[in-house]
Amino acid sequence: MAYAQIHTQAPRHPKLLALSDAAWRLWATGLCYVQEHMTDGIIPAKAIVTFGVGKPQKPLPNVWLGVSVEDQATADARIPLLLQTPAAIRFVSYEPALGPVNLTAIRRTRAEGFMRPLDGRFNRLDWVIVGGESGPKARPCDVEWIRSVVQQCKAAGTPCFVKQLGAHIITRNDDGWEGDTPRSWPMNTRFDEHIRGYREDYQGAPVRVRLRCRKGGHPSEWPEDLRVRQWPEVARG
Numbered sequence: 001m002a003y004a005q006i007h008t009q010a011p012r013h014p015k016l017l018a019l020s021d022a023a024w025r026l027w028a029t030g031l032c033y034v035q036e037h038m039t040d041g042i043i044p045a046k047a048i049v050t051f052g053v054g055k056p057q058k059p060l061p062n063v064w065l066g067v068s069v070e071d072q073a074t075a076d077a078r079i080p081l082l083l084q085t086p087a088a089i090r091f092v093s094y095e096p097a098l099g100p101v102n103l104t105a106i107r108r109t110r111a112e113g114f115m116r117p118l119d120g121r122f123n124r125l126d127w128v129i130v131g132g133e134s135g136p137k138a139r140p141c142d143v144e145w146i147r148s149v150v151q152q153c154k155a156a157g158t159p160c161f162v163k164q165l166g167a168h169i170i171t172r173n174d175d176g177w178e179g180d181t182p183r184s185w186p187m188n189t190r191f192d193e194h195i196r197g198y199r200e201d202y203q204g205a206p207v208r209v210r211l212r213c214r215k216g217g218h219p220s221e222w223p224e225d226l227r228v229r230q231w232p233e234v235a236r237g
Contacts, residue, residue: 032062064093066091071099079117079125089126089151089232092108093164094119096133100145103128103152115198118156127159127232132166141166143175143209143226150228159230165216169209171194174224182225183210187223 016024063074064086070074075092082090093103102116103125117125130149132141146162153160173193174185185191190210200206211221219227 028063029103030060036062040155055181056203061088063087064089064091066129068095069100069101070094070096072101075101075103079103079106083117083124089234090124091127091129093129093131094127094149095129095131095142096166097145097149097197098133100142101149103149104156118152118158123159127161129161131163132169132216134167134217136166136167137168138167140168140170143169143171143223146226150226153228160228161230162219162222162226162228163217164213165209165211165222167215169211169216170206171209173201173205173207174203179224180195183223184223185223191217195207 014076042067047086055207063086065082065085067078068074069078069092079092082092084187092103106114106117107108126150129144132146143165150160150162171185171191173191177187177189177191178184179186190209193205195206195208209216212218213221216222
């Protein structure tokens, strides 16, 4: 499936703010057309006349919209904008995960209080993607941040896709290393206890996990409860 990515600042761009509903529909339809047909931005005149410019009564069925968030601050800033925009599928890409995120309580403003995109009854998010940062300068990703979002999605019945744990994985030394519980790591998983330059051997001390896959992208190397790769249901026809 081809897709197009829209910058998170798009809703505040002066040119987009000036668009009418009809112009927005024409722009979005054209964007979908060039992605579906891989035309490198060229739209034949005979195709344009079929788009129509009437105000849409419901979201375009082939438009998926998402925002990326890295921590609670970016989630509070971006998710409300996502939920204001009509789309067949709304999703959040929580990557790179750089801090904990609670998707069940998003603060809009002090005056407006909290909104609840995942409440288990009237979910407003259709999909959540999770991933740690990769690359030689990857910043730390605590496995508990990922585990928390997986559990939030499970409780709400929202599909979750754990893409990767990243290249700088932090966990606890008492997570378990025998692969005999859902949250324990497979046997022979390597870890480093000297993450601050010295060894911390108290129960629950942080350790850095060293996986064979440099970006932590092989589920077979993860605890069982993190091996979650679900997709949202898409209406056909």
